[in-house]
Amino acid sequence: MRRILRDNGLSIVFGLLFLGSLVGQALAGHADFINRQLAQGGEPISFGQYVTSADFAVDVAENWQSEYLQFFLYIMATVWLVQRGSPESKPVGRIGPETDEDQQVGRHAHDASPPWVQAGGWRTALFSRSLGLVMGALFLASWLAQSVVGMSAFNAEQLGDFADPLPWPEYITSADFWSRSLQNWQSEFLAIGSMAILSVYLRQRGSPESKPVGASHTITEESG
Structure with missing residues (x-):
C-alpha cells in the first residue's frame, strides 16, 4: 500500500484536492445562493437541490x-x-512532430512500447495524437x-x-x-x-x- 501511495502520489493528492475543493465550492455556493434568494425575497433551497441545480x-x-x-x-x-x-x-x-526515431515509432519501436505503437498503421497514428x-x-x-x-x-x-x-x-x-x-x-x-x-x-x-x-x-x- 505504501508503494502504491508513493508511486501514485500526484494523482492521489490532486484527486483528493479536487474532491475537497468541489465539496467546498458546493457548500460555499449553497450558502451564497441562499443569501441571494433571501435578499430577493425568495425561498431557500436544500443543499441537494442546489448541487443538482443549473x-x-x-x-x-x-x-x-x-x-x-x-x-x-x-x-x-x-x-x-x-x-x-x-x-x-x-x-x-x-520544432514540429519530430522524426520516427525521436518518437520511437515505426521501426524504432521497442518491446516496451505500448501495443498500439508496435501495431503500426492507423492505430499508431491515432495513438500518436491521442492526448x-x-x-x-x-x-x-x-x-x-x-x-x-x-x-x-x-x-x-x-x-x-x-x-x-x-x-x-x-x-x-x-x-x-x-x-x-x-x-x-x-x-x-x-x-x-x-x-x-x-x-x-x-x-x-x-x-x-x-x-x-x-x-x-x-x-x-x-x-x-
Whole structure:
C-alpha cells in the first residue's frame, strides 16, 4: 500500500484536492445562493437541490472547460512553438512532430512500447495524437455542458425578472455565455504564458517543471 501511495502520489493528492475543493465550492455556493434568494425575497433551497441545480452546474462546467482548453492548447502549441530557455519548451531545433526515431515509432519501436505503437498503421497514428484528441474532446464536452446548464441558469433569471427565455442557439451568442467563457480563458492564457517565461529565469529545486538551479538561462528543455 505504501508503494502504491508513493508511486501514485500526484494523482492521489490532486484527486483528493479536487474532491475537497468541489465539496467546498458546493457548500460555499449553497450558502451564497441562499443569501441571494433571501435578499430577493425568495425561498431557500436544500443543499441537494442546489448541487443538482443549473446555477451550481454552470459554475463547475465553466471551470472545467477552461482548464481542458488550457491543456489542449498547450499540448498542441508546444509541437510547433518554442520558448528558448524554458523547461516547458522543446529545444529550438526540434520544432514540429519530430522524426520516427525521436518518437520511437515505426521501426524504432521497442518491446516496451505500448501495443498500439508496435501495431503500426492507423492505430499508431491515432495513438500518436491521442492526448491532444482526448483533451480537445473533454474541452468541447465541458463547453457544451456549460452552454446547456448556463442557458438553464440564465433563463431561470429571465423568468424571475418576467423576461423572455432564450433558446440555445441564441444563448451561445449571448453576452452571458461569452462573458463566462472569456473570463476563464484569459486567466488560463496568462498562467501558461507566465509559466513559460518565468521558468526561464527562476528555479524550484527538485521540480521537473524547473531547470536545475545551476542551469544557464539559455538552456532549453532540461528538468531538475
